[in-house]
Each structure stands twice: as structure tokens, then as C-alpha cells.
Amino acid sequence: MKYQAVLFFVLVFNLFASAQDDKPKLVVGIVVDQMRYDYLTRFYDKYGEGGFKRIIKEGFNCKNNHFNYVPTYTGPGHASIYTGTTPKYHGIIANNWYDKQTKKTVYCAGDSTVIAVGTSSNKERMSPHRMKTTTFADENRLFTQMQGKSIGISIKDRGAILPAGHSANAAYWFRGKDEGSFVSSSYFMKELPRWVKAFNFSRKIESYMKIWDTYYDISTYTESGKDLNEFEGGFKGKKTATFPYNLKKLAKDNMGFDILKVTPFGNSIVADFAIEAIKNEALGKDDFTDVLTVSFSSTDYIGHNFGVNSKEIEDTYIRLDKDLERFLKVLDTEVGEGEYTLFLTADHGAVNVPAYLKSAKIPAGYVARDERKEKFNKFLIDSYGTVDIVENISNNQIFLNRAMVKALDLDLEQVQKDIANAQLTYAHIYKVYTATTMSTVFFGDGIERLLQNGYNQKRSGDVLLVDDPSFIAYSRTGSTHGSGLNYDTHVPLLFFGKGITKGHTYKKTEITDIAPTISALLGISFPNFTVGQPLYFIIE
Known part of the structure; x- marks a missing residue:
């Protein structure tokens, strides 16, 4: 009997140890701001083998993935992806909303009780305090007794803060204007870590103030409309919204370093910074699963400015694909190929420019x-x-x-x-x-x-x-989002890496399914108001 008891203990211990070994060392959540699902298919032939295609071919593609609420905005999108619930419960009902108690408009990440870190600007006083529920990153922190790290990174503050959660070690976002640096707030830290300060002082960001021209010959960009058309916004100081763009020259009339947000180089800066975070924070290096959330927001700024059918959008995704490829290579090297789990999705899609749709005899217009x-x-x-x-x-x-x-x-x-x-x-x-x-x-x-x-x-x-469908209250150039129609709700959902099976499905999945799926993979509690269901068919 004593021998049997010992044997039972050994078997249980081995099963537990095996379960621990099966966990990824790092979970990476990637959100591409304003990415319609058809950007995967429309630009597919322009992608290399190491970015989007690698994730698709070696991972699992949910081809019929949708948002399950209105409005489809950035703040609610990021909150819903990581909490597994909708604005009905997590409370982030928009980017900005009218507060019925204070009778003032409030910002989803604004917090007057904290101060900015890394800048003297009062506009960077941010925290996740208006989000009422936990994220899976929060639950991972609790499960690991705060040993697993959680770090959020984005050009946008809300894209960094809401995914990383209430208990995050850090959230970093980009301060443009005349600064051009990554900042945070006192909610997360007293001062920026040494490696962040070094990155900000490295002139890396300044190096992107250069000519933005198409990555490939523009004549090969057959998946988008004409470069010169009446449906795009462009930049102040340039008469036409056409390639090339001299960013250094245009910066003065376009809020300094903020111009980089509206170019593919904004995504490159985020990739650069995320790579430095992986290395300097030793993510995925110990026995406790870490969480890194990365939001590529320049895609949204560019879509708003130039529209979803522009050459600028096509070039942006071609360049984002290159950034994803080098990011994955760093994960392979630093964490280990097959040792991390990654998902890629979007916070919303976007409508085609209504003026363009009208020119194609499709019902559309402006409110x-x-x-x-x-x-x-x-x-x-x-x-x-x-x-x-x-x-x-x-x-x-x-x-x-x-x-x-x-x-x-x-x-x-x-x-x-x-x-x-x-x-x-x-x-209308x-x-x-x-x-x-x-x-x-x-x-x-x-x-x-x-x-x-x-x-x-x-x-x-x-x-x-x-x-009405395809009717928006917006300028007559550029695209926007917010509705419950398919052009806003249908977004990519790709899973890749440790614990993920290969394949695809046309079964309808919803954005709130991501958090419980990752939680199930990690064996942790679901976020406290999750309404989604684990996608069991993507887990090995």
C-alpha cells in the first residue's frame, strides 16, 4: 500500500510537471488597429513567407471571426479582446463618452489621479481604472503570484494600457509632438526603466523621419486604387495624397513626430520597442508565463487618412508584414521557437470611403x-x-x-x-x-x-x-468605423505557436472567445466577466 501511494504521488507529480512544461513561456497578443479580414487575402501575394503567411501556414486561421457588439472602436476593441467580455460588462463603451454623473466627457484611459512618466505633458495621465473587469493578463499575474510579467506596448495609450490590465508591470505608449519618445504613467511606475530611457535617447525614432515611398514598384500595387484620387486626405503642406512623402519636410506642419503615427514607420517603431522589451525584461526566460501585448496602431491612422482602398494602406501592410517577420525571428531567438504562443487580431475593421462606394453605384453616403x-x-x-x-x-x-x-x-x-x-x-x-x-x-x-x-x-x-449601411458622419476623404456591419466586425483571428494546432475554420468565432482560449491554454482562471467560450479546436 505504501508503494502504491508513493507511485500515485509520483504519477500526479509527473502529470503536474508535464502540464507546467506544456505551458508557453510567453504569450504575445498582437492587435492590428483597423485591420479588415480581407487585408489578409487581398494583399496575400505581396506578403513574404516569414510574417502573416508564416502565422497562417504554421498556425490556425479563424476565417469567420467577428466583433459581437456596437460600437466597434479602439478602446472597446482592446478591452473586449483581453477581457473576453463586451462593453455591457467591462464598461469601456467608447473611446470617449459622456459621463452621466460628472456631466462631462471622459476618456477611456484618462486618470487625473496619476501623473505622466517620461514627459512633462499632463495629457499622458493614464490608467486602466475605467475598465471594470480583469484581463487574462491580470489572471495570469494572480495565478503566478505576480511572478509572470505583463507588459503592454502601442503607439496609442489605450492600445497599451487596456490589454496589459490592472496589475500590469508596465504599459508604454508613444508621445509625439516635439518629443518622439515612449512614456508611461505613475499608475505603473515611478520612472522609466533604464532601457526605455536608452531607447528614447538613441535617435532610433528620429531615423524614421525620412522619405516614405512604396516598398515595391508602385505599378505592382494592383490590389488598391489609383494613387491620385479624390478619396484621400493626405498631409498638410503637400498638395496631393500621392507618393513619395518627405516626412522630415512635412513634420513641421503635421505636429512634429506625430506624423510618424500616420506612416508605416509608426508600426516599425512599435516593433523596435517591443523587441527591446523582450530582451531587456527577459520575457519568457523563467518558469512563469509572461504576457506581452503589442498593438500596431499606425494602420488605423493611415486608414482614417487615406481610406481602405489606398496605395498607402497596401504599402503599410506590406511593410507591417516585414516588421512581423523580424519580430517573430527575435521571439524564436530570445524565447525559443515553439516556446511561445501568439495570437493576432484587430480591434475593428473599417468602411470603404463612401464617396468611392457611391462612384461604384453602391449605396453609401454621409450623415x-x-x-x-x-x-x-x-x-x-x-x-x-x-x-x-x-x-x-x-x-x-x-x-x-x-x-x-x-x-x-x-x-x-x-x-x-x-x-x-x-x-x-x-x-439615413x-x-x-x-x-x-x-x-x-x-x-x-x-x-x-x-x-x-x-x-x-x-x-x-x-x-x-x-x-444606414455605409453612411457615416465623417469627412469625405478617408475611412472610419464604429458600426455593427461586416466591414467593421469581420477581422482576422490567427493563433500560432506552442499548444496551437494547424488548420483553419469557417465556423463563426467571436472576439470574446480569445481571452478564455488563452486562459484555457494556460490553465488559469478566466477573466472575471468572460462571456466567450474557449476555442477548443485550436488547442492541441
């Missing part, structure tokens, strides 16, 4: 907000004798002055319904729903389900508006 507002104000005066019954209109939501509704002895639910019915008669309003409906009626599919998943009782408005 005349001023005309809509004028008509709505007349309705408010006629119905309630004042426009002040509405406190704010933002993110396609109408916020009522509830104190005034009460003072006028009006029924809140009826006011919501009356406003919804009025809005539904306006040009597709659907309208009230907060009462979102709180009391369950929707299992369609745009209604996405609205409900994005509706947060404490933070969202009283009336939710949905514009």
Missing part, C-alpha cells in the same frame, strides 16, 4: 448632422418647450436630462419612445432603440444583439441610433 440636429431641436421645442431636456448626443446615443424629465412630470420611458419615433423619421437613420428596451428585452441575433452587448446601464445613453 448631415447639422440638418438632423436642427430638425431634432424643433421636435424638442414643440414637444417639451426646451432643448435642455437633452444633455448630450455622442457615439450615436442621446442622453436625457433626467432631472428635467422628472421636473416636467414626464414619464422617462415615454420620452425615450417619443424621441426614438421622431429620430426614426430622419434621413436605419434603426432606433431605447435604453428601456435594451434593459428589458433579450435579443439573440442581428444588430439588436450587438447593440445590447454594447449597452452598459450605468454609462450608455437613453436612445441608441443606427445609421
